[in-house]
Amino acid sequence: MAETAWARFEPKMKEICDLDRVLALLGWDEETCLPGPGRAARGRQAATVEAIRHQRLLAPELEEAMAELEASPELTPPQRAMARLMRRRKRLASRIPEPLVKALAEARSPALGAWQEAKRSRQVGPFLPHLEKVLSLVRERGRALAEAGQDPYDALIDEFDPGTTQALLTPVFSRLVAALVPMLDRLASRPEPKAVFHQRFAVDRQIELGQTIAAELGFDLERGRQDRSAHPFCESIGLDDVRFTTRFDEDELTESLYGTIHEVGHGMYEQGFDRAFEGTELAKAPSMGLHESQSRLWENLIGRSRPFWARYLPLAQKLFPEALAGVSAEQAYQAVNVVRRGLIRVDADEVSYNLHIVLRFELERALIAGDLEVRDLPAVWNQKMKEMLGVVPAHDGEGCLQDIHWAGGAFGYFPSYTLGNLYASQLMAAYEREHPAVWSDVEAGRHAPLREWLRAKVHARGQSASAEQIVRDATGSGLDAAPFLAHLERKFA
């Protein structure tokens, strides 16, 4: 009986998961390979696949198989988790009318094209109508997703981080702002160390450095690839096909280096799911916040540590003997840990980073609520930057155009980055308690113990449990800002 229901359900779930992967490839290709004029057709192609996936999720045959499945007492725990996850997807999908799915998919491609062009030309004007269009569809989406009485923005956040709400985030964010603004005041006024990474660095050597470190951290380049794109990202097309992208700057080394480590953190998560989950709903992270915890852990907690530079400065010096001659590991460490009032989120230090997130959280909350008009966004962005970080962009390219998210319709994603920072520190603190040798391991390039711990505690579980549960099982407590703030205090005291 259970077997029959499972046999009816499984291929339907796998078909939907295959369509997820096809859409991931369409998206990856759009940012890495697609010729510009091809965007319109790509938008239609993605819309077609999204619409089919939507129909499949709502097909009566799937509903029947699921109803039978849910009534069965004989499911294994993974089977039960898959049923639960598919039920959630069906519930979310059933709330969004198909024309809206299609309209949003079709609006996204031209908006992404316009964003790229706007960012390049630093002219926000021609992008704003696209953003207006995307926003109005996302608002509609939020309203459609919301339960009775639920705020549409909460419904959008919930898609990325199930269970997370503005009510949950607001006190955490307040605590962060209260701690970080004075910390930023204090640290940003220190004299800056020597900018040892502002030199000429040939791109092919940057690639070599990044790939060598990626491989040593444990990203399997045979089961994935690295490409270039305007905005770095990681996309999994399958357990053995995990792709990340990097942006290179010939005049600066750390953008590509930390971009690579960040995306490799995501990539190792995607490569680390239990192989038995491949092609199913379980081979995914349970939340974007938990996903970001993996990128931020490797990028910041490992990559911006002293032992990391003790290990990798010699390699960097071998690749860039002129640019890095005479630089010490301590100088490198200091150079990648400058706390400053910066304009760009992805370049931000660990202290100011979350302030960039709080800014975006407040802006997108206002945009979704209708309290902020798109045409006012550039000015309000600049004003908030001044209030929160004490700096004002010289142009919109380093202001409200810096991130891809809104052009792609991803409102509600930004909080995930801060959740990631907090989870990362929680996981790292727990690991350090269990493995006091961690820093000598890092200095020796022995990353397998930490990686395998993360694989067992986080990656392999996929979304068989919630992010909150996974963090609790690994660390003993749920979301908690204390380990993150303790880390900063210790590091920047």
Next chain:
Amino acid sequence: MAETAWARFEPKMKEICDLDRVLALLGWDEETCLPGPGRAARGRQAATVEAIRHQRLLAPELEEAMAELEASPELTPPQRAMARLMRRRKRLASRIPEPLVKALAEARSPALGAWQEAKRSRQVGPFLPHLEKVLSLVRERGRALAEAGQDPYDALIDEFDPGTTQALLTPVFSRLVAALVPMLDRLASRPEPKAVFHQRFAVDRQIELGQTIAAELGFDLERGRQDRSAHPFCESIGLDDVRFTTRFDEDELTESLYGTIHEVGHGMYEQGFDRAFEGTELAKAPSMGLHESQSRLWENLIGRSRPFWARYLPLAQKLFPEALAGVSAEQAYQAVNVVRRGLIRVDADEVSYNLHIVLRFELERALIAGDLEVRDLPAVWNQKMKEMLGVVPAHDGEGCLQDIHWAGGAFGYFPSYTLGNLYASQLMAAYEREHPAVWSDVEAGRHAPLREWLRAKVHARGQSASAEQIVRDATGSGLDAAPFLAHLERKFA
């Protein structure tokens, strides 16, 4: 009434055409980007999309809309053509059971992987079971596609070249063999000219040469791209997203050069469809033979002409000053027109090329009919090479493993190349009659007149008419080997 039927039909047709493009991207990516271990999952993903497309083609809703459409007297000629073409697709699709569609898609990916590895290692053994599997499914496919009394191999050929049969090809091929074998005997015994293109040629410069010529011929690189792959091909993901691939050899220039021109000929066809047809069934070539006519016309009739080398040798010399120092245009022309008993189809001269095709035609006919076992293929290939071309491969990598087609399940495709050669000469002869200045145009790099003539006569029409009709409209007659043989006689007299 007609409008209602059309409004019901059009989105269904466009959805199917979008899925065609998505599958084209999955295939392109598999040959250019996909990490090897990702092939199995890619096979499943493609199989899922193919199965959905198959279901869509056979959906009762499409059948109802079409029945209504076909009964309507008020359709425009393009609408009527789309209805006719979709009816043909539905007829073919209805004959193939869905499990077979899925099985073939799933068998193809590992077979392509095994083929790549076999070709690399020159070991045919591990590939043969994959070919066996693909062949048995293709046979099943041929039997399923065949009308009552139709030969399965004819049914497979018809998919690529509608209306073409073994009965039609056999006398044409016989005429070619009768003319070409003695011509090859005569020409292959001539002393070979200096091998001016066997030198060291840096790949980045080869890319520059190829792209410069591609652009001058008229391929729009802004609406397409060039990549590298083991087996060159051209794939259109949309009118503004046409991608071709090239194989580079650092020790030889013409493989990449003529590979580029060949694929650019395909690419200009795909970029040349009437924009009004985009996203519909009309934005396709009516046959693979006609498609190959465009690649072969540019590759051979233009690219291997004296005026071509008068134009492009100076550019090649600028890019490769050392390798090509002192080479004359006449030497270059002679070097790319050596007629020899070669082993490799894609490297073959204009005289021997069609003999490679006849060999494959006879082998695949025997494989499909069951008169030849896969395990005997390597030996029989070698024996036939000896009979037809007078040479024997030293290993299977330059024998039966040289082409990708069979691993991908494309049995019945090879005749298209010969049809393409014949059509190309017919079109060129017609153009030359109308435009006697053609060769001074080529020498001046003025390719627009020929390209625009082809666009108007061939490309823009898409598959609004049959290949036979398009060639007849452009040249005054249907398939005819005479212009091709006359061209060879004139060139190699």
